[in-house]
Structures are given as structure tokens and as C-alpha cells.
Amino acid sequence: MEIKEYYSITLYNERRRAIFHSEDEYDNFEEAQREGYVLLRNHPKADLYSVERFFAVEDV
Incomplete structure (x- = not known):
């Protein structure tokens, strides 16, 4: 098993309420930051x- 790191x-x-959560998972922070x-x-809005x-545990 391997522990993988992902970003969403x-x-x-403006009221700090979540209005959208990505269904995509990004492998690195820079990619997620650009897409965000x-x-x-x-x-x-x-x-x-x-x-x-x-983090996710994946079988290798």
C-alpha cells in the first residue's frame, strides 16, 4: 500500500459559504492553485x- 497526497x-x-467543490483531484499544489x-x-458568485x-491509501 502507498499513501498518496491529493488536492481539491x-x-x-462573500459570506464565506461554500458554493462549489471540485470533483477533480490534483496531484500537486501548484496545479490546484492555478485551477482554483x-x-x-x-x-x-x-x-x-x-x-x-x-491523503488516500492506494494499493500498489
Whole structure:
């Protein structure tokens, strides 16, 4: 078994309520950060975004 690190993106409105959570998983932080910025610019109600790190155990 191997522990893998992944990232996901959540967009928030001006009241800091989550309005979108990505279904995609990103392998590195820089990629997730770039995609989060693009999603933020393209979503009319989004005010900020966060990148969350999580771990998954995978069979090798």
C-alpha cells in the first residue's frame, strides 16, 4: 500500500459559504492553485477559493 497526497478546490461566496467543490483531484499544489484561480475568475458568485490537501491509501 502507498499513501498518496491529493488536492481539491472549494469556492466560497462573500459570506464565506461554500458554493462549489471540485470533483477533480490534483496531484500537486501548484496545479490546484492555478485551477482554483481560473475557477474563481470564471464563477460570477465566487469571492475566494481554498485548496485542501488530503491523503488516500492506494494499493500498489
